[in-house]
Amino acid sequence: MSTSTKNSNFATNSKSNSSSNHPLRIALIRQKFRFDGGGERIVSHISDILSSHGHDVSLIARQWEGTNSSVLKCNPPKWTRVQRESLFAKQAITISEQENFDLVQSHERIPGCQVYRAGDGVHRCWLEERSRKMSGWRRWLLFRNHYHRYMLAAEKSMYEDSRLKCVICNAQMVADEIQKHFAIDPANLHVIYNGVDTTRFHxxxxxxxxxxxxxxxxxxxxxxxxxxxxxxxxxxxxxxxxxxxxxxxxxxxxxxxxxxxxxxxxxxxxxxxxxxxxxxxxxxxxxxxxxxxxxxxxxxxxxxxxxxxxxxxxxxxxxxxxxxxxxxxxxxxxxxxxxxxxxxxxxxxxxxxxxxxxxxxxxxxxxxxxxxEPFTYDAMQQKLTALYDQLLNGND
The missing domain is CATH 3.40.50.2000 (Glycogen Phosphorylase B;)
Incomplete structure (x- = not known):
C-alpha cells in the first residue's frame, strides 16, 4: 500500500478498528530514549496511556534504555549532524510504512508523521533568540549553517505536510509560534501542559x-x-x-x-x-x-x-x-x-x-x-486520552 493511500485511509481504518475493540498499532518515534530524560518521560507517559487503552505501542529509536515498549531499532550512519537527523528521519518513516502502523507519532521533526509533539519548540524561533547576542557576521553564519538550514527545511516540510493530523504543544507560546510561521490549520494545534508529581515535589x-x-x-x-x-x-x-x-x-x-x-x-x-x-x-x-x-x-x-x-x-x-x-x-x-x-x-x-x-x-x-497544583499527571493523561480518542475514532 502506498504512503498516500495508507494515510488517506487512516481515519476510516482507525474508526473501524476502534469500534470493533481491536487494538491499534501505534509507533512513537524518538532518536534517543533514556529513562532520566525529560522528553523521554513524556514519551513513556504517552506510551503508558495508549497501552492502557489496549493499543499495541512500539518505539522507533536509535538508542534506548529503560522502556517497556517494544523497540524497532533505527540506527543509520551519522557522520555529520545533518546525516544524523536526515537519515534517521528517512529510515524511521520507512520502518513505520513497512510495519503498516495505524498511527505514527513523532517527537522529532520528521515529515510524514500523523502526530507531532512539539516538545522542542520552533527551531526558527530558537535561532532568532540566539542570534540576538551575535554580531552581524556571526548571525549571518548562524542562519547559513548546514545543520540549521536542514532543521528549518525539515520543520517547514513537516508542519505543512497534508499527512500531519495533530500537533501537541506543551505551551501556548509554541502553538502561537507554529501558527505564525507555518501554513497549518490552527484546529490541528492542541496545547496540553506537562504534568508534575505534586506529592514528590512539595x-x-x-x-x-x-x-x-x-x-x-x-x-x-x-x-x-x-x-x-x-x-x-x-x-x-x-x-x-x-x-x-x-x-x-x-x-x-x-x-x-x-x-x-x-x-x-x-x-x-x-x-x-x-x-x-x-x-x-x-x-x-x-x-x-x-x-x-x-x-x-x-x-x-x-x-x-x-x-x-x-x-x-x-x-x-x-x-x-x-x-x-x-x-x-x-x-x-x-x-x-x-x-x-x-x-x-x-x-x-x-x-x-x-x-x-x-x-x-x-x-x-x-x-x-x-x-x-492542578497540573498533575492525571490531568495531563485525561487531556491526552481525550485527544487520542478523538484521533483514533476518526473525528480529527
Missing part, C-alpha cells in the same frame, strides 16, 4: 535544606537560588551569574553539566562572584535541592516549557524566567515570580536582589505551589 522538601547547605558549605541563613539544566548557553546561566553582582548576600546552586563549565567558572571569577556559585553537577536526587532553595532562576534564551519549572513551583519556589519560556504562562509578575527579557542585565540584577528577602520568597513560593 514545600515539605524544605527539610533537606540544612543537609544540602552543609554539603555545599552554604549558610542556611542566606537566600539561595537554584538553576537546573544542561546546555547552559541556551538556559541563560551567564545572565544568572551576572545577576549575582548586585547581591553579595545571595548564593546560587547550579545543577547539571556543560562541556564549557570552565568558561562559566572563569566568568564568575572575573565578576567577583565565584564564592557565591556552587556547581553541584548532575544529581539523581534533584528534589532535595528544590527543598534547599528559596527561588528558582532560569534566564533561558528559549525554552518551550522546562519540567524543572513545574517541579520548582510544586516545591514552593517563586520562578524567575524569561518572555521566551513557555512556563512564563504560569507566572504573574510580583506574585509567584518574575518575567524578564533574557538580555535585560539590569532587570536580572534587580529581581535577584529582591529574592534576597527570604520571607517574600516564601510567600511567593506558596502562590507558585497553588498555581501549579
Amino acid at each position: 514545600p515539605k522538601l524544605k527539610k533537606y535544606r540544612t543537609r544540602v547547605c552543609n554539603e555545599l558549605q552554604i549558610s542556611p541563613e542566606q537566600s539561595i537560588g537554584l538553576f537546573v539544566g544542561s546546555g547552559w548557553e541556551r538556559k541563560g546561566l551567564t545572565q544568572a551569574i551576572r545577576g549575582l553582582q548586585a547581591s553579595p548576600e545571595l548564593s546560587l546552586i547550579v545543577l547539571g553539566r556543560d562541556k564549557a563549565q570552565y568558561a562559566f567558572e572563569k566568568l564568575a571569577a572575573k565578576l567577583g562572584v565565584q564564592k557565591q556559585i556552587h556547581f553541584a553537577g548532575v544529581q539523581s536526587d534533584v528534589a532535595s535541592y528544590y527543598g534547599a532553595a528559596d527561588f528558582f532562576v532560569l534566564p533561558t534564551l528559549y525554552d518551550p516549557f522546562p519540567n524543572s519549572i513545574l517541579e520548582a513551583m510544586a516545591s514552593g519556589l517563586p520562578i524567575l524566567t524569561t518572555t521566551k519560556c513557555g512556563a512564563a504562562e504560569m507566572i504573574t509578575n510580583g506574585e509567584n515570580g518574575y518575567i524578564l527579557d533574557s538580555l535585560d542585565d539590569t532587570g536580572w540584577q534587580n529581581v535577584m536582589q529582591k529574592c534576597s528577602n527570604r520571607e517574600q520568597c516564601r510567600s511567593m513560593g506558596l502562590q507558585a505551589r497553588s498555581k501549579v
